[in-house]
Amino acid sequence: xxxxxxxxxxxxxxxxxxxxxxxxxxxxxxxxxxxxxxxxxxxxxxxxxxxxxxxxxxxxxxxxxxxxxxxxxxxxxxxxxxxxxxxxxxxxxxxxxxxxxxxxxxxxxxxxxxxxxxxxxxxxxxxxxx
Amino acid sequence: xxxxxxxxxxxxxxxxxxxxxxxxxxxxxxxxxxxxxxxxxxxxxxxxxxxxxxxxxxxxxxxxxxxxxxxxxxxxxxxxxxxxxxxxxxxxxxxxxxxxxxxxxxxxxxxxxxxxxxxxxxxxxxxxxxxxxxxxxxxxxxxxxxxxxxxxxxxxxxxxxxxxxxxxxx
Numbered sequence: 001x002x003x004x005x006x007x008x009x010x011x012x013x014x015x016x017x018x019x020x021x022x023x024x025x026x027x028x029x030x031x032x033x034x035x036x037x038x039x040x041x042x043x044x045x046x047x048x049x050x051x052x053x054x055x056x057x058x059x060x061x062x063x064x065x066x067x068x069x070x071x072x073x074x075x076x077x078x079x080x081x082x083x084x085x086x087x088x089x090x091x092x093x094x095x096x097x098x099x100x101x102x103x104x105x106x107x108x109x110x111x112x113x114x115x116x117x118x119x120x121x122x123x124x125x126x127x128x129x130x
Numbered sequence: 131x132x133x134x135x136x137x138x139x140x141x142x143x144x145x146x147x148x149x150x151x152x153x154x155x156x157x158x159x160x161x162x163x164x165x166x167x168x169x170x171x172x173x174x175x176x177x178x179x180x181x182x183x184x185x186x187x188x189x190x191x192x193x194x195x196x197x198x199x200x201x202x203x204x205x206x207x208x209x210x211x212x213x214x215x216x217x218x219x220x221x222x223x224x225x226x227x228x229x230x231x232x233x234x235x236x237x238x239x240x241x242x243x244x245x246x247x248x249x250x251x252x253x254x255x256x257x258x259x260x261x262x263x264x265x266x267x268x269x270x271x272x273x274x275x276x277x278x279x280x281x282x283x284x285x286x287x288x289x290x291x292x293x294x295x296x297x298x299x300x
Binding site for chain 2: 017018041042044045047048051060
């Protein structure tokens with residue numbers, strides 16, 4: 001099982017290759033969308049590289065659970081309900097959703113993901129696989 | 131104009147890799163604008179040819195059920211020019227495939243000389259429809275594969291001859 005430092009280095013490498021950013025820009029607090037300029041198609045590229053780097057499987061929509069984000073039970077008028085946020089917290093334990101919960105516009109969720117969230121996501125996959 | 135940027139497959143192993151050739155000819159009109167008096171194969175059209183090689187590899191692996199589109203080129207490097215009279219050999223290898231897309235690495239060679247190398251991200255469109263019409267039909271991909279003679283050279287992972295998907299070959 002890689003150390004946290006090793007996970008961070010590989011995640012950083014994947015983000016540098018996928019997003020064309022410098023290593024120095026990839027800090028744990030950096031958001032993928034806001035700080036590193038990731039667009040929706042970049043997430044597909046990033047997931048490919050993470051799967052290859054760590055030899056893990058990342059099923060579709062596991063990073064951002066679209067089944068919740070498109071469910072009318074959990075999203076009303078473009079905002080995630082309390083029940084939806086509770087479901088997101090269960091499905092995304094790697095992410096800190098507190099700031100999202102304060103203003104839960106569904107379109108903003110992807111924008112909040114940080115490099116640290118991605119590292120925790122990978123660590124959780126490794127722990128499950130190992 | 132037909133949007134074919136490869137002329138023929140020369141090797142095709144389902145789910146693993148494909149090789150195709152592109153012959154560059156002065157009879158191709160775009161060369162006389164790129165550039166007048168100095169014809170050079172545009173890099174963008176080499177990228178398209180590499181994407182077609184890789185894209186059909188991805189499509190075939192999915193039985194032509196997925197609408198495969200070129201979504202992102204994370205990296206492409208060109209090392210020399212390609213000019214009329216050259217035959218480029220494009221090789222695409224399938225790195226990774228998921229339900230929502232695939233990643234391919236590809237190279238272009240002029241003889242033994244490396245001409246270009248590229249990473250390609252393909253996306254599988256959800257339903258492939260636009261304005262109520264489907265973008266591509268499986269038979270469209272099959273038609274391309276036949277025209278490019280993929281079934282004459284192709285084989286499966288077990289070495290058996292490549293065949294069109296059942297039910298599509300009619």
